[in-house]
Amino acid sequence: EPEVTQTPSHQVTQMGQEVILRCVPISNHLYFYWYRQILGQKVEFLVSFYNNEISEKSEIFDDQFSVERPDGSNFTLKIRSTKLEDSAMYFCASSEESYNEQFFGPGTRLTVL
Amino acid sequence: QKEVEQNSGPLSVPEGAIASLNCTYSDRVSQSFFWYRQYSGKSPELIMSIYSNGDKEDGRFTAQLNKASQYVSLLIRDSQPSDSATYLCASVWSSNYQLIWGAGTKLIIKP
Numbered sequence: 001e002p003e004v005t006q007t008p009s010h011q012v013t014q015m016g017q018e019v020i021l022r023c024v025p026i027s028n029h030l031y032f033y034w035y036r037q038i039l040g041q042k043v044e045f046l047v048s049f050y051n052n053e054i055s056e057k058s059e060i061f062d063d064q065f066s067v068e069r070p071d072g073s074n075f076t077l078k079i080r081s082t083k084l085e086d087s088a089m090y091f092c093a094s095s096e097e098s099y100n101e102q103f104f105g106p107g108t109r110l111t112v113l
Numbered sequence: 114q115k116e117v118e119q120n121s122g123p124l125s126v127p128e129g130a131i132a133s134l135n136c137t138y139s140d141r142v143s144q145s146f147f148w149y150r151q152y153s154g155k156s157p158e159l160i161m162s163i164y165s166n167g168d169k170e171d172g173r174f175t176a177q178l179n180k181a182s183q184y185v186s187l188l189i190r191d192s193q194p195s196d197s198a199t200y201l202c203a204s205v206w207s208s209n210y211q212l213i214w215g216a217g218t219k220l221i222i223k224p
Contacts, residue, residue: 033212042216043157043201056209091156098210099145104156 002026004105006092012111013082021077021108023092032075033093033102034067036060043091049075050098082112114139119202119215128224132189136202136215139183145205146178148187150198151217157201161187192222 005024013019025032034046047057049067066078075094079086089109093102116139126132138146145164149157161176163169163185169176175188185204189196202215 043214045211045214048211056211089154089156099205101147101159101162102212103159104149107156 002028004092004094004103006090006105006108008108009106010109010111012113015084015112016081019079019082019110021079021090021092021110023075023077023105024073025075025092025094026103027073029094029096029103031055031095031098031102032067032069033095034077035091035093035104036088037091037107038088046077048098055098079110082110084112086110087112115206115211115213117202117204117213117215119200119218121216122219123221124218125221125223126192128192128194128222130192132192132196132220132222134187134189134200134202134218134220136185136187137183138185138202138204138213140204140207140213141183142207143204144207146176146185147203147212148174148176148185149201149203150196151201152198160200189220194222194224196220197222 007022032049037043045058047061048055064080068076089107091107092105095102118137148161150160151157163176163178173190177186199217199219201217203212
């Protein structure tokens, strides 16, 4: 069964460093998403991506964040200068259509020291 | 205001009983609703999707949607200890197709 994959599973970084989180969405899906979940809190939407551009972004997704689809399979989230409060689980998801079910990857746990 | 409301729980149900999870949403014209299950430290896993008023059954799970009352529920029959998890309700916001999440209900199935 096709699934969304994410790498790395755990990333530890120093405050101020850049990190890139990687995702491979399900191959026939057209819509891609990043979410984050701070420990013990609800899932928060960051950004949606369609046709090689951002379709929606939340207020969390400020200038420190960027997304890219560098090739036909990968979808990345870059955090330019990490802050302590960026420590969270980051989930990638994909869907066939904008109103369909979204399928989630296993997540990347980001720890900023 | 984009809102999906759920009781945070915990909801404690004896093994073998029916667990009933409820959710309300604020977008009157939303068409797509989902239930996800999330184990601690894991990603959300899709359990059910429902788009039309009424009931939708899949194995031990039944999703119920009432658009007039802006209410969606999930019933789990013959609850098992492995069903213990946080259940997240989500709806697609009609204006921009953003998925709006509830805070989740923690379900505990007691053997």
